[in-house]
Amino acid sequence: MEVSNRVKKVLFSPIRKLTPYAEIARKKGVKIYHLNIGQPDIETPQTFFYGVDKFKEKVLQYSNSNGEKILLESFSLYYKKLNFDLDSKEIMVTNGGSEAILFTLMAVCDIGDNIIIPEPFYTNYRSIAAACGVEVKTFTTLRRNGFHLPHKEMITELITPNTKAIMFSNPGNPTGVVYTKEEVTMLAGIAKEYNLYIISDEVYREFVYDELKHTSILEYDEIKDRAILIDSISKRYSACGARVGLTASKNPEFNNEILKMCQLRLSSPTLEQFGAANLINTPQEYFVKVRNEYTHRRDVLYEELIKIPGVECKKPEGAFYIIAKLPVEDAEEFSKWMLSEYSLDNETVMVAPAEGFYLTPSLGKDEIRISYCLESEALIRSINILKNALMEFSKRT
Numbered sequence: 001m002e003v004s005n006r007v008k009k010v011l012f013s014p015i016r017k018l019t020p021y022a023e024i025a026r027k028k029g030v031k032i033y034h035l036n037i038g039q040p041d042i043e044t045p046q047t048f049f050y051g052v053d054k055f056k057e058k059v060l061q062y063s064n065s066n067g068e069k070i071l072l073e074s075f076s077l078y079y080k081k082l083n084f085d086l087d088s089k090e091i092m093v094t095n096g097g098s099e100a101i102l103f104t105l106m107a108v109c110d111i112g113d114n115i116i117i118p119e120p121f122y123t124n125y126r127s128i129a130a131a132c133g134v135e136v137k138t139f140t141t142l143r144r145n146g147f148h149l150p151h152k153e154m155i156t157e158l159i160t161p162n163t164k165a166i167m168f169s170n171p172g173n174p175t176g177v178v179y180t181k182e183e184v185t186m187l188a189g190i191a192k193e194y195n196l197y198i199i200s201d202e203v204y205r206e207f208v209y210d211e212l213k214h215t216s217i218l219e220y221d222e223i224k225d226r227a228i229l230i231d232s233i234s235k236r237y238s239a240c241g242a243r244v245g246l247t248a249s250k251n252p253e254f255n256n257e258i259l260k261m262c263q264l265r266l267s268s269p270t271l272e273q274f275g276a277a278n279l280i281n282t283p284q285e286y287f288v289k290v291r292n293e294y295t296h297r298r299d300v301l302y303e304e305l306i307k308i309p310g311v312e313c314k315k316p317e318g319a320f321y322i323i324a325k326l327p328v329e330d331a332e333e334f335s336k337w338m339l340s341e342y343s344l345d346n347e348t349v350m351v352a353p354a355e356g357f358y359l360t361p362s363l364g365k366d367e368i369r370i371s372y373c374l375e376s377e378a379l380i381r382s383i384n385i386l387k388n389a390l391m392e393f394s395k396r397t
């Protein structure tokens with residue numbers, strides 16, 4: 001039996017691609033430090049679990065398709081605290097930011113349309129687009145510029161009559177970039193000038209370091225009919241397993257279409273929405289503590305990485321990822337080797353080869369993405385293993 005050509009274009013996650021090799025290491029009894037995934041080790045705030053406890057019904061019913069009232073109000077209040085005026089009706093609860101992206105692309109694109117995204121990008125953008133029959137066009141951002149945006153013309157030259165949207169994550173996964181006000185203003189200007197939607201994925205909004213300020217797409221009144229926000233509690237509250245995200249928009253027609261898709265999958269999980277609703281009561285100190293912790297980890301990781309001969313990287317400004325160039329030709333081959341053939345005192349590291357974060361062939365071949373979701377001691381140990389592995393690997397080749 002044949003499967004669809006559309007589904008064949010969906011790629012396996014490059015972040016998990018090396019899992020079979022990790023299995024080899026595990027079977028040999030080798031301990032693996034996972035620098036490859038964005039699963040934070042920070043504790044989920046207790047407020048989430050208190051919220052779940054508040055649920056006293058005898059039947060665990062479907063929730064409203066657009067989300068539990070209590071959660072919609074809680075999200076609306078969260079945005080109000082950030083000075084963004086979003087009514088409950090302008091928010092649609094989804095199963096994580098992932099479903100929010102899927103529904104958004106289905107709502108704004110037809111099969112054969114295209115969207116423009118900066119590369120390197122969050123790999124699921126490409127897979128979700130492929131699943132929707134949407135082509136991805138990319139403009140390249142560079143490590144040496146901290147992955148900030150290129151000139152406007154490098155973006156606008158990609159626009160065709162079938163281009164429907166510009167999409168990006170800010171702060172960036174996998175780049176750690178935080179776009180300046182000028183950059184977001186430029187993107188908003190392009191969206192207006194070329195009549196495009198602008199899809200801003202802000203799931204890492206709280207993870208911005210060094211007194212930098214995050215610029216949200218919600219700040220731009222003049223594009224409120226075309227601005228779509230993707231958001232999630234996964235990273236903000238270290239609650240990836242709750243699967244609670246959202247789309248937010250001031251465009252009633254768009255919201256109406258998203259509601260239809262929310263209805264076709266019936267509802268998001270009820271209990272988790274009760275937990276998520278109570279996250280609004282998380283004390284502000286939680287964010288201060290978490291931000292300080294990530295800033296510390298980023299600094300430790302960066303300082304350790306740049307000590308390694310041949311490794312090049314820029315200090316990330318946000319999120320919890322760093323892209324590093326390694327002194328190897330093929331970072332994927334090296335990453336596989338670290339798992340299958342190498343260990344230091346019976347320990348090794350798993351990283352994400354960066355090629356899969358680019359659309360342009362051969363870009364990222366000598367780069368890896370490291371996530372700093374591990375505490376700093378484990379990070380220091382991991383980077384020491386990486387350094388030794390690079391030395392061993394160079395002798396071998």
Ligand SMILES: Cc1ncc(COP(=O)(O)O)c(C=O)c1O
Nearest residue numbers: 096097098122169173232234245
């Ligand atoms: C940039 C970005 N957007 C969206 C998501 C989706 O997260 P979730 O579906 O858990 O909300 C992720 C997850 O890693 C991400 O990195």
